[in-house]
Amino acid sequence: MDTLETRVQIVAIVASALLFFFVMELLRRRRLGEPYAILWLTASVVLLVLAVWDDLLDSLADLVGIETPANALFAVAFGFTLILLLTFSSVISRLSRENRILAQEIARLNREAQAASDRGAGAGREPTAPEGRPADEARQPTA
């Protein structure tokens, strides 16, 4: 069983530590919401722990039958990538659904605001499209 090569270990430690502090900084500047920050922080901490304690990485590699520990580290990082991507897909789906509902609500509110201003128009307001006819009684509020 190999152990993690020292250079790989250093790169992995530096990279995951940088990721950790970068995520914290984004959080501090309010560029990242907590739920996503927690995912990213978990990923960076797990990678950091595995890179620092390479015994742990070795036994993990051994456990799942990966020959080189570096590949095990890579597999863990890939796992987190998949989780994050799946999360984003799910969030994007929710956002598009909510976005559609917002557009529909705005359309409805526009229509109702228009109807309300038409109704109250009579006196001095600017006439809108079908305005100007004396047939005020013809324009009934919908719904």
Next chain:
Amino acid sequence: MAARRKVAIVPALNEAGSIARVVEEIRREVPGYDVVVIDDGSTDETAWRAAEAGAIVLEHPFNLGIGGAVQSGYRYAFMHGYEVAVQVDGDGQHDPGQIAKLEQALRSSDADLVWGSRFLEHPGYEVPRSRRSGITIFARLLSLITREHVSDPTSGFRLTNRRGIELFARDYPHDFPEVEAILMVHAHDMSMREVPVSMRERAAGRSSIGGHNAGYYMVRVLLAVFVGLFRRRPVPPAEDDWLAASPSEALEGAPR
């Protein structure tokens, strides 16, 4: 807009069973308050029952979470020039009879935010042990950071003045907002005060804390508290700021 100065903000999610009683009780106990119910995407008759009971109802087209619901209320309060706002849960847990007590505490001190604590005079209030220990941790932490005595940081029964309304309209935490809101108030050099109240068992509905989400709640809020310590002033960046984007509304209620 000189007439009405005080508003009760009532966030409600699927509270058709209790909302009418809450609204009626607020109107009876403190007739000087307008009641604004924020229906946060309920699938039941919450909005209709609240309107029937005489509330102004803001209906979210989908669920935004408790923080989003409460902030809707503060934005409404800000835009309409209210001077005092009180938050009352839609589930009947908070006793409207004690709003006057909160208001009295705000007026008699220099506090900008007061909230009702279940634990000051009524240690008998029963909350599950797991929740209680979480509340204790946050209480200690907040007491340490703010140097005020905080015993019930998750209480949503809170009353604030125009400064607080403006702050919360501008920025309010999202998912588990109570603890973070206290920190925001502290970071803005506003003063705060706890007031002993008694609370009832929730009439219906469910708690936003507790159960299998408790661990996540703790981590999430602890992270927010920790990161908040490193922010100079926890307000959002200018380009996200709706108040800066709409100066006419911002001016409307401000000068006195």
